[in-house]
Amino acid sequence: MGDINAIAKQFTDFYYQTFDADRSQLSALYRDMSMLTWENNPIQGAKDITEKLVSLPFEKVQHRVLTLDAQPASASVAAILVLVTGQLLVDDGQNVLPYSQMFHLVPEGQGYFVQNDVFRLVYG
């Protein structure tokens, strides 16, 4: 699963760098059928997902990935499931929020788009 882990790492690096620099650019990673569940709020489609992400109530945010696991979603399709656990550093790191996020990446052309995305803050 070397390739899958490398793809998952490359994807999450790009995703979180984009999220932390300019969330509006994340729209390129979603499609009309994409689904995001953000803290129990279900949203469908690149446009609505991007609006939701842009509207989140923090100005500065940084993701710190602590664990990253990837698996092939099936034997027949090159889709990838990714589970991330990490920390959200909000407002210059004064608030550290543990989170968990799941991605379902579906191949398209030379790359992947996000078919499923579930984000949850984790309370110990």
Next chain:
Amino acid sequence: MGDINAIAKQFTDFYYQTFDADRSQLSALYRDMSMLTWENNPIQGAKDITEKLVSLPFEKVQHRVLTLDAQPASASVAAILVLVTGQLLVDDGQNVLPYSQMFHLVPEGQGYFVQNDVFRLVYG
């Protein structure tokens, strides 16, 4: 997504009740192509997965689910993705370990089997 959330709830209730009562019975939920990544250890197939789960170094364990999210894995197949965050209460609850777990449930007959399973303890 009412049905999907109900199925995810029913599945996780059954999964964790079985896990906490008799982990060896979980083998019925996996198939030969099933994959488990347990704390970074990748394991494939119902037999090896069950052996891994049974061999975990706690005698008494109880799962407490705090959040549960479900999404359809695609528009064309009735598979379901589930993200759980919760707490593992080990050895009569003296140790409380936050965790995150992802399941990919694939329909089979009247039920579902676990195609993908990723488990991670979450450190704040």
